Amino acid sequence: MDVIDAHIHCFDCEPFEQLAAEAGAANTMAALQEEMTRAGIRLAIAMGNAGEDDAQAVPLRTSWSLDGLAIPVAECLGIHEDSINASSDKDVMARFDKAMMLSNTVGLKVYAGYRPIHVADKRYHPFYDLARAHDMPVVIHTGETALPDALLKYAHPLTVDELAVQFPDVRFVMAHTGNPWLIDAVQVARKNPNVYLELSGLFAGRFDARMMAEEEKAYLDYIRMWTRYLGRYDKILYGSDWPLVNQADYQELMATVVPSAYHEDFFYHNARAVFPKIGALLGG
Numbered sequence: 001m002d003v004i005d006a007h008i009h010c011f012d013c014e015p016f017e018q019l020a021a022e023a024g025a026a027n028t029m030a031a032l033q034e035e036m037t038r039a040g041i042r043l044a045i046a047m048g049n050a051g052e053d054d055a056q057a058v059p060l061r062t063s064w065s066l067d068g069l070a071i072p073v074a075e076c077l078g079i080h081e082d083s084i085n086a087s088s089d090k091d092v093m094a095r096f097d098k099a100m101m102l103s104n105t106v107g108l109k110v111y112a113g114y115r116p117i118h119v120a121d122k123r124y125h126p127f128y129d130l131a132r133a134h135d136m137p138v139v140i141h142t143g144e145t146a147l148p149d150a151l152l153k154y155a156h157p158l159t160v161d162e163l164a165v166q167f168p169d170v171r172f173v174m175a176h177t178g179n180p181w182l183i184d185a186v187q188v189a190r191k192n193p194n195v196y197l198e199l200s201g202l203f204a205g206r207f208d209a210r211m212m213a214e215e216e217k218a219y220l221d222y223i224r225m226w227t228r229y230l231g232r233y234d235k236i237l238y239g240s241d242w243p244l245v246n247q248a249d250y251q252e253l254m255a256t257v258v259p260s261a262y263h264e265d266f267f268y269h270n271a272r273a274v275f276p277k278i279g280a281l282l283g284g
């Protein structure tokens with residue numbers, strides 16, 4: 001089966017080196033390409049993080065070159081806090097617009113919670129207008145945050161409801177399905193036709209998928225129950241959050257969450273529909 005991994009990182013930084021090691025991987029493009037081959041992944045979408053500490057980094061990109069790869073890696077441009085505050089600046093928006101024309105750019109990434117700004121705040125609006133103009137989705141971090149100084153209230157899935165209503169013609173992908181506020185995320189996706197869910201980052205580190213499926217049965221049943229309640233397997237995307245997790249193991253575990261009749265949609269077709277530009281990278 002062909003797979004698209006809709007959420008990875010290509011980011012050189014100390015914590016990622018360590019987390020990759022815990023997941024039994026190396027945080028390099030060569031290791032990523034090897035893992036993608038092993039897991040049958042035809043394309044991955046990296047969330048741009050690089051340049052977090054540099055106010056001049058507009059937009060945030062991947063740390064590694066995405067040119068000439070055997071298996072394509074596409075990119076969502078990350079939005080720096082300084083860019084959000086400067087979104088009325090034409091030069092800042094022109095830099096995003098230009099980067100969105102690159103063939104590998106397929107979406108935008110909002111780091112809700114990590115930035116103390118509500119996702120529906122007016123300062124974000126120029127970015128959503130750009131996403132509409134380029135027919136690209138906006139991926140939004142939702143739920144648990146990795147850093148203690150982040151603020152959960154900005155990452156709660158209910159914040160996306162207001163945004164989805166304000167921008168009915170922009171597609172929004174809730175990364176991590178708001179975990180652990182899965183019910184809230186499901187309801188936002190159930191109500192709003194333009195909101196999608198993505199199941200990356202629910203587990204991290206190295207694990208045996210079968211053992212994990214047994215040990216975490218209650219939690220996995222909970223995910224199964226609420227995604228079933230959504231009743232729209234065409235609105236749920238597969239993603240891993242590599243290098244925080246081993247792609248093959250994560251894939252095996254997530255295959256137990258979605259009924260097999262919907263695997264082709266979940267693992268492949270839904271991402272193609274939500275990110276129209278990846279069709280060209282996959283050869284049409």
Ligand SMILES: [Zn+2]
Nearest residue numbers: 007009047241
């Ligand atoms: Zn991530």
